[in-house]
Amino acid sequence: MGGTRLVEWLVGAVEGEPVDWNAVYEEELPRVYNFFRYRIGDRATAEDLTALAFEKAWRARGGYRRDRAGVSTWILAIARNVAIDYFRRTRVELPIDDTHAAGDETPETAAVRRSDLRRLGTLLGGLPPRERDLLALKFGAGATNRAIAKLTGLSESNVGTILHRTIAGLRAAWDAGGR
Amino acid sequence: MSDDFLSRFRDEPRREFAEDLKRRLREIEVAEGEPAAGRRGRAVPVLAGAAIAATVALAFTLPPVRAAARNFLDLFRVKRFAAVPVDPDRLAPAGRPRSEVARVRAGRGDRAGASPSRSTGPRPLPPRPVLASGSRPSSRAARRWPRSRSATRALSG
Numbered sequence: 455m456g457g458t459r460l461v462e463w464l465v466g467a468v469e470g471e472p473v474d475w476n477a478v479y480e481e482e483l484p485r486v487y488n489f490f491r492y493r494i495g496d497r498a499t500a501e502d503l504t505a506l507a508f509e510k511a512w513r514a515r516g517g518y519r520r521d522r523a524g525v526s527t528w529i530l531a532i533a534r535n536v537a538i539d540y541f542r543r544t545r546v547e548l549p550i551d552d553t554h555a556a557g558d559e560t561p562e563t564a565a566v567r568r569s570d571l572r573r574l575g576t577l578l579g580g581l582p583p584r585e586r587d588l589l590a591l592k593f594g595a596g597a598t599n600r601a602i603a604k605l606t607g608l609s610e611s612n613v614g615t616i617l618h619r620t621i622a623g624l625r626a627a628w629d630a631g632g633r
Numbered sequence: 634m635s636d637d638f639l640s641r642f643r644d645e646p647r648r649e650f651a652e653d654l655k656r657r658l659r660e661i662e663v664a665e666g667e668p669a670a671g672r673r674g675r676a677v678p679v680l681a682g683a684a685i686a687a688t689v690a691l692a693f694t695l696p697p698v699r700a701a702a703r704n705f706l707d708l709f710r711v712k713r714f715a716a717v718p719v720d721p722d723r724l725a726p727a728g729r730p731r732s733e734v735a736r737v738r739a740g741r742g743d744r745a746g747a748s749p750s751r752s753t754g755p756r757p758l759p760p761r762p763v764l765a766s767g768s769r770p771s772s773r774a775a776r777r778w779p780r781s782r783s784a785t786r787a788l789s790g
Binding site for chain 1: 634638639640641642643644645646649651654655657660662663
């Protein structure tokens with residue numbers, strides 16, 4: 455075993471297995487993208503901010519420490535900061551726009567889908583920023599309550615309470631909308 | 634409570650967008666290098682500490698190092714000691730008055746004088762010896778020196 459390989463082996467023993475960043479990209483891209491979709495709404499803006507978050511993460515990945523947070527939580531924290539910077543600059547929250555239509559969608563189902571998206575966008579747009587942030591992390595990024603608590607600084611039980619209350623309000627508004 | 638009306642709008646990112654972003658990230662990787670260098674930089678202090686500890690442990694397996702360490706520790710090891718018996722006669726030269734020595738010898742100690750009913754205030758100091766005008770405290774100490782020396786000889790002999 456050469457000296458370089460010995461050092462690599464020792465580093466691996468101390469730091470653990472190196473992160474497979476290609477796998478991280480494949481796994482985290484949909485989560486980060488949907489976080490921005492739920493948080494911001496507009497698809498083009500969500501793509502821009504997703505790209506910005508990943509570029510920041512890739513430049514900072516040498517400083518990532520797995521003993522502090524999982525890589526998913528780490529990237530979501532970067533994405534949240536990107537969203538905060540975005541709102542600081544623009545102070546505009548756009549409604550969720552239409553996604554690219556699935557290939558097997560009929561014109562009728564596509565119209566229903568667009569209508570539902572508009573309603574959901576209106577409902578989400580009426581939420582306070584904190585509640586919308588939690589919903590974006592929960593349903594967009596698919597984060598657990600524990601991960602959300604770590605990201606936001608709230609307690610896990612507090613996250614659960616806020617989400618439950620918010621979802622109940624949205625559910626009632628959604629049902630009152632004619633479905 | 635059903636929340637599928639919220640989660641049904643999750644969407645996959647466009648393939649063109651995903652591939653374009655992947656290409657840009659690859660360019661960042663090429664420009665900035667692999668992050669292994671950063672990981673190695675953080676691991677160096679840990680590895681250096683482990684190497685130093687291993688070197689010290691290995692050094693103590695060598696006989697000359699162990700002998701040197703033993704010699705060094707011997708500097709602090711007690712090898713000889715002398716027991717000094719406490720005798721009231723030997724306390725007098727240390728500045729206590731003869732009357733107090735006699736009281737200690739009689740077994741009464743200071744307890745009677747410490748009783749509140751008999752306590753009448755601070756105990757007077759013993760009278761200071763009157764020195765001749767030419768004599769000085771150092772000469773007085775010199776006069777007592779042979780007595781101390783004889784006591785030391787009695788202890789050691």
